[in-house]
Amino acid sequence: MNTQNMISSVKSTLKSFGLPRIIIGLFLLLLFILAPFVGVNIGTSLSDTLNRFGMNAVMVLAMVPMIHSGCGLNFGLPLGIIAGLLGGTLSMQFNFTGPSSFMMAILFATPFAVILGWGYGQLLNKVKGGEMMIATYVGFSSVAFMCIMWLLLPYSNPTMVWGYSGSGLRTTISTEGYYLHVLNDFFSIRLTEHLTIPTGMFLFFAVLALIIWAFLHTKTGTAMTAVGSNPVFARASGINVDKIRTLSVVMSTWLGAIGILVYQQSFGFIQLYMGPFYMALPAVSAILIGGASVNKATITNVIVGTFLFQGILTMTPSVMNSMIHTDMSEVIRIVVSNGMILYALTRRTEATR
């Protein structure tokens, strides 16, 4: 009887963690074990993984509010990213430098995120049940629209515009001198020559994650979860379902805007034009791999998922490259990332109705 109990408790623990995560986790561990044997520096690998985790975590966090309110996975993340890009470029345009440029970028991005998110929310309220398909195309079309706007908007900072014409923003803009590494270098800990922990970036994510966690414990946050769990129940409890959904979309869009700024300060470049196009899928996959379903997600899902997804994405190309001695890191990266996305989307689970 006791062994039976033990087996069942072990089983339930494993079940709650989820088989997909165990498999991916073991695979990642295998890559880390293999790395030294094929000549990949473990310190650099770990450092890269941590860095990429920090860069992407906020954008994965941007999935959480919309999942909670039942709007599904935020395939419209590019919309939030565009708000972030506007914030970043405006901050540079007005010549804010150093840490203050990052603060100002967030401030400038906020109104755009709120307005765009509100409109996006209104749209999603009209297409209940088909949110994810619509969201994908909202993302795509907003990117296309902004491709025109980046050329037409009257930016004039010489570090940002095309050199020969003096107008229109470049495809990639360096954040050096502005907010490059403002979070990464904040209290960063250098353990070895190759291994640095970007403390500031982690702290920033932790603060945002804490805010979302706390929000979900408030009255409105509770209502948001209930709306996602059973909208009819929520309505019968006097909740304005559309309002809550719109709020969640605004929150997700804002987090997307902040997410891209965090990404840029670490990456070193602002990528305009088609840059935001492919940002949604990795974030969606990360949270699904982390164990979230279409209408349930926790902060733990975000952390576990981002770590596993980015870990695999960092490790596979470098380990494979060294094993077969040819440079095909980009090909492997594409194969692995799309493979993970495919896998994550097949793992999608829905709630009971």
Place this chain on the structure above:
Amino acid sequence: MNEKEAPLLEMRHISKDFFGNQVLSDVNFTLKRGEILGLVGENGAGKSTLMKILFGMDEIHQTGGYGGDILLNGEKVAFATSIEALAAGIGMVHQEFSLLPDFSATENILLNREPLKYTVFSELFGERLNILDREKMTEISEKAIKRLAVPLDPEMLVSQMPVGHKQFTEIARELSKEGTGLVEGIKLLVLDEPTAVLSEQEADSLLKAMRLLAETGIAIIFISHRLQEIIDVCDTIMVMRDGKIMKTGPSKGVAIPDIAKWMVGREVNTSAIVHRVFDYENKDIILALRNLWVDMPGEVVRNVNLDVYKGEIIGIGGMAGQGKLGIPNGAMGLFPAGGHVTFEGKDIPLNSPRNFLDAGMAFVSEDRRGVGLLLDETLEWNVSFTAMQIQEKYLKQYLGGFFKWRDQKAIEEETNGYVKQLEIRCTSTKQKAKELSGGNQQKICLAKAFAVAPKLLFVSEPTRGIDIGAKSLVLKALRKYNEEQGTTIVMISSELEELRAICDRIAIVSDGKVLGILPATTDSAEFGLLMVGQKSEMIDGGSV
């Protein structure tokens, strides 16, 4: 009948456990040809498991099989799949319909077993190009329907049928199996709660059909929560409790309270709730409905005028589809509605659940899973959510109310209180609502409504689909709540007896209008007349 003849079905020492959890132990019974066996028991007593064993369902094999023997015509059988059970002449009609809505009765009855005709193309391309033999199909289905002696049109689409006819279609399908060469003859029919969704008239004709079938030698196992039906139609009654057979005996002379007692192991009797005399003198009207119309699909309300007095329990009855369910759903604002709802002298704007709740009313929906519960959330959430959102209960406020934090401890205490008070069976208050049985889910819905401490409570079909033990608990809880808190209750139910047990007066709704209001002590025949639209002299529409 020759007494020495082996019984049609004999189950000996049947036992079954699911991973150490004993759900059936030492079940023995026999069934003769043409015998109707009534199988009753609370939800979870083991009725379904027993039927699944008989049918050789996969679920049983996957969980380690069963103990004991099944004998059919004196021969030991063990069905590996339900198809083998079908081939041996056992038919089963499930509680949920498995019919294609856009197919006619005939097509449903013979689905995948249609008689076929050869054509030129089938000579060329094989049997898959055979065409259906429509004439033969109609012939077979008519024959099956005839055995039931019911007015079921074989050409009618299932989507256009009343529920009763759907049930007949299901039974006709089982019967038709002997006509298509699959089986040499249906010998045993298992009916799992066939009357649960039927109105009383429909149920009556089903019971008649069952009798007819039994006369032709088919044995029937009849599972139902409606005990009166069991007594009326069955030859033998078998009562199960906690996986054991508590009682097997002829149905003659058995009364409902006896069965109920065997089922739950204690005295239960809905009629034990004593009728009270409610004093309408000097009582104010708390709720007035004027010219209310509600556009609820299948339950359209056309023009309802109704006064509810403070402190009473008023019942709203009537047949299915006549609009009784539309009244609370419309007043609450879940479906488009118009007219006037006046509560405590104030007009309540319609089509907004928030206004309805803010005024101090609450609604327990008949659609537990769709409207009543957050299936994926904990019991705590289910109980506390409405009160939290409407009345700011269970919240800790910081920064002058800007920040409203969920008070986990208060929620837990409140939920535990209701779990004890309403005897909700759960492992903990952290359990998810979807894991509870129907009766316990209903109690959670009540707890949710009680938590907002309403002045007026609408309760819609509170006992639908729950067993007799839970039923009497729910009804008692409502009466108690009414007496202790002074809450006015408007209860909507299809079961007249239940309304008569706890209400002070009962309004009968037909065709979207209130036909008349009678004191609950009125003879049930009088209500019956009213439901079919015949007013006797003593009814004067609307007065007390």
